[in-house]
Amino acid sequence: MKSPSLRIVDLRAAAAALLASLCIAVAGPAAAAPAGLENVKCLSCHDGSKDAIEVPGTDGESRELHSIPPDAFAKGVHAKMDCVACHTEITDNAEPDDTHKKDPALKAKDCASCHEELWERARQDGTAKDRPRLGVVAENIAAYKESFHARKNADDPTRPNASCDECHSSHSFNVPPKDSPQYAEWRLGVPETCGKSCHEESLETFTESIHGEAIFQKKDAKAAVCSDCHSAHAVGNTSLAPFKLAVTAECGNCHEENFKSYKATYHGQITTLGYAYTAKCFDCHGSHDVLAVKNPDSKVHPDNRMKTCKECHNGKKDLPEAPPGFASFQPHGHTGDFERYPQMWLANQLMIQLLLGTFGFFWLHTLLWFWRELRDRQQGKVPPHMRADAPGLQGDKHAGKHFRRFSATWRIAHLTFALSLMILTLTGIPLFYPDAPWAAPLMKALGGPQVAGLIHRVNAVIFAAVFFWHLGYVALKLARNWKEFRIFGPTSLVPGLQDGKDFIAMLKWFFGKGERPVFDRWTYWEKFDYWAPFWGVTIIGVSGLLMWASTITATFLPGWVFNVAAIFHSEEAFLAVVFLFTVHSFNNHFRPDKFPLEVVMFTGSMSVEEYRREHALEYERLQKSGELEKYIVDAPSRPMALGSKILGFTLIVAGLTLLTLVAIGFFGSH
Structure with missing residues (x-):
């Protein structure tokens, strides 16, 4: 991609080439120079073949005028113009030993005003569209006026830091056509133009650099020159x-x-x-x-x-002082070169396999489930959201009642976990997809990277705190009830042989080879949802902590650890976000039997009929043991039910919005 500064440099040639004809064509036929002030006469003194011409300078000291080699002038874009077309204040042809008489009412034209006048006339007479490059010259002038070069010189406030003719040499200016040998030669001379006029020290340093070596020794015109980095006109x-x-x-x-x-x-x-x-x-x-x-x-x-x-x-x-590990960080490391960056290559391959395996399995599972449930629903086999007072339940002592599935503690923990994860996603994705069209505005709305980073780390602590609280709670509960606990029992979240049987039965149902299976307290997909955060939090948490505590990390570990940590952190975060807002949301909200929203995690309970249908084995077990009644509760109040729906829909909209941003960033960067 060509930079704006290079485009400006390239366009100068065409723009300059037009100027000579524009000076005549736009302004009309030029009046001939007064007798004795023709170019031949001017060049007879100013061609440099005689002694140097000195004139008084603004500082009181004499200064030497630049000579104008006739051959260079003849090849320049201003060759057809009379000298006095610009030097309008000159009214006689005095010899060098004398001083030209100058009309005090006239002032020498400057490059900018002349070119601006040409552009304005072209706009007024409707020919501007036929002269687009003249407009580019006008844009360059506007950029120059705002540039560092246009500022008043500190030593001589009567002139700018650099004027047009100091860079362009108005008497011989003529940038050759691009891709011509002459253009390459012209580019090679740019550093000397800048350096010898003003920036001698920079030129000396540049000459010894790898760029300067390419320019001056190898004559490589594609190497960087001053205008590539500093621009041609908008020097800042x-x-x-x-x-x-x-x-x-x-x-x-x-x-x-x-x-x-x-x-x-x-x-x-x-x-x-x-x-x-x-x-x-x-x-x-x-x-x-x-x-x-x-x-x-x-x-x-x-x-x-x-x-x-x-x-x-x-x-x-x-910024703490850099520890030794910083020296081995790979700022240009990438995952495509095993020989140079084996750790990054391996980390990337591992995460790719994890992503492909997880999404490949569960997205296929989701599609099959959607298709089968939709078919069953169309055939009336699955009555969605059956009301507790529907026909068939009337007279049942549990009509209108709910089954308490989650306590307030678990619901608060789940909500805190979900909110902190969404905020982590919101503050993290601008870094993951900085080129996305929404990334910069989002980061600005968050208060900038430093504020967003603080928000991200605070929520990371909250996220981890909920996770570790859960571990402590489960450990304490197991310690109190270890005699009754059965690792593969019906209330255990540990996957067992029965989950494998349930999965096979589910596949048979997907393909119409069997009835829809019945489940106990936890389904196999709920168990996966439960255990997934264990590896997710570990991968994201450890990698994030390594980067957060970078100074400590690099004190004991090599710098490539940061390269690997960044891969693990970003890819696992991507996995978590996409899985949660596609597979997890489908399982709980978007499948036909649940659409558009399941509120059990917000109310804590579900209708007895729905519970009996989805967790038939647990229902029968509790009913036989006589424990069912202790789980029977009243239906949520109207405000509670309404509030749960509002909260649920709000979280779903937020989640889908984040998923959309991730999708735009992902597909925009691949």
């Missing part, structure tokens, strides 16, 4: 965020693979989102002094990396 303050962000993107125009891998790091993600406070290409590699990695003087040479890292991670402000 290099200490401000817009420049830092723009120059990083400029690096990516040449170093595409390295730029892609950089954008996958935290530094690059924050940069892509439009924030300039993390490390950019030039922070690590240098700017004018970029050297090859193998060069002992390079900032990224293995012997110098710690020093480079400590330029930012120096123990000041919010």
